[in-house]
Every structure is written in structure tokens, then in C-alpha cells.
Amino acid sequence: GENVEQHPSTLSVQEGDSAVIKCTYSDSASNYFPWYKQELGKRPQLIIDIRSNVGEKKDQRIAVTLNKTAKHFSLHITETQPEDSAVYFCAKLTITGNQFYFGTGTSLTVIP
Amino acid sequence: DVKVTQSSRYLVKRTGEKVFLECVQDMDHENMFWYRQDPGLGLRLIYFSYDVKMKEKGDIPEGYSVSREKKERFSLILESASTNQTSMYLCASSRDREHTEAFFGQGTRLTVV
Numbered sequence: 657g658e659n660v661e662q663h664p665s666t667l668s669v670q671e672g673d674s675a676v677i678k679c680t681y682s683d684s685a686s687n688y689f690p691w692y693k694q695e696l697g698k699r700p701q702l703i704i705d706i707r708s709n710v711g712e713k714k715d716q717r718i719a720v721t722l723n724k725t726a727k728h729f730s731l732h733i734t735e736t737q738p739e740d741s742a743v744y745f746c747a748k749l750t751i752t753g754n755q756f757y758f759g760t761g762t763s764l765t766v767i768p
Numbered sequence: 769d770v771k772v773t774q775s776s777r778y779l780v781k782r783t784g785e786k787v788f789l790e791c792v793q794d795m796d797h798e799n800m801f802w803y804r805q806d807p808g809l810g811l812r813l814i815y816f817s818y819d820v821k822m823k824e825k826g827d828i829p830e831g832y833s834v835s836r837e838k839k840e841r842f843s844l845i846l847e848s849a850s851t852n853q854t855s856m857y858l859c860a861s862s863r864d865r866e867h868t869e870a871f872f873g874q875g876t877r878l879t880v881v
Contacts, residue, residue: 665808688868690870699858699874700811700858702870705868749868754798754799755813755826756862757827758803758813760809761810761811
């Protein structure tokens with residue numbers, strides 16, 4: 657189906673530690689997997705994405721890995737900072753290219 | 769910058785009222801979406817549209833309808849508002865199948881009393 661399972665639902669880390677959020681999906685038709693960050697009271701914004709022909713992508717302190725065989729992808733944030741505190745959503749895009757389905761979100765708190 | 773604008777930030781409506789939520793994007797995007805956001809449930813797709821006058825149901829279309837008469841505007845309609853439709857509603861748009869980033873509006877917090 658179209659479900660995207662996301663874990664954990666909440667995550668607290670000490671400043672400077674790493675945070676990892678994982679998502680799994682069940683269909684074989686998705687080929688684009690973005691991650692969105694939503695700060696309190698604000699709209700979700702894209703922070704990183706990966707396409708199915710790539711296994712890993714990195715942008716400064718954030719990275720995304722994709723295992724298409726196992727149908728899971730993960731967000732990695734290193735050297736966390738208080739401003740990383742937000743809700744993070746994974747998503748997938750259907751092969752037709754026009755339907756986004758989101759995970760249930762992870763509330764990340766970085767403790768100074 | 770892409771701008772996706774929702775007509776209201778906060779709305780309070782009575783049970784049974786017909787409610788219109790409006791969304792406008794200014795970048796000629798083909799795709800537009802309506803989601804509702806509830807704690808612990810994430811973003812759930814209500815309807816999406818990939819062209820003028822075209823619409824497709826998402827995961828939770830019951831109790832909702834949509835209208836896309838012009839490319840830049842996508843309206844969500846609650847035919848007869850109910851208390852279980854109290855939620856945050858987010859509109860989004862994306863350019864096309866090749867340019868896939870979704871841009872979100874600021875959200876409309878709807879309360880049905």
C-alpha cells in the first residue's frame with residue numbers, strides 16, 4: 657500500500673550527539689524519498705532527498721541512506737545542535753510522480 | 769521563491785456549515801495537494817490534483833471535495849463540517865514529475881464547534 661512507517665515518534669539527544677530516524681515502505685513503485693523538517697508553528701520544508709538510483713546522499717551534517725531492496729531509508733544528523741529540534745517527516749513519491757505520502761513524523765529534541 | 773498561500777491561518781466554524789479552504793501558488797506548478805496534520809498521524813493526503821479540473825482521491829477523502837478551476841488555485845471543501853474535521857490543513861504544490869520538491873503553505877487551523 658501507500659503506508660510509510662516512521663520510527664521513533666520522539667527522540668531526545670544531547671547536543672553534539674547523532675540522531676537517526678528510520679522509515680520503511682512496502683510498495684516497489686516509489687523512486688523518490690524526501691525528508692522534511694517542520695519547526696514549531698512553521699510549514700514543512702525540504703532538507704534533503706534521495707532518488708532510488710542512489711544509496712546515500714550527504715549535505716553537511718545531514719545524510720540520507722536508502723536500501724531499496726529492504727525498502728527502508730534513514731535520516732542521519734550528526735553533531736546535533738539545538739536548532740535541529742523540530743518534527744521530521746519522511747516521505748515517498750509514487751512512480752507516477754505526483755503523489756506524496758508522508759510518515760507519521762519524529763519529534764526531535766536536542767538538549768543543550 | 770515559490771509562494772504557497774492559504775487564505776486563512778485560523779478558522780472557527782459550526783457543525784454542519786460548508787467550509788472552503790483556499791490555496792494559491794504563484795509558480796505555475798502542475799501538482800497541488802491537500803493534507804491534514806494531526807498529532808501522531810503525520811500528514812495524511814486528502815486529495816491531489818495534477819492539472820486543471822483533474823483531481824484524485826488520497827487516503828482520507830471522505831467528507832471532503834476539491835476544486836481546481838485554475839492552475840494556481842486549489843480549493844478544499846468541507847460539505848458539512850463535523851467536529852472530527854477539526855485539524856491543521858496544509859496545502860502543497862510541486863512543479864511536475866521531474867521537479868519533485870513539494871512546497872507547503874503556512875497551514876490553516878480549523879476548529880469545528
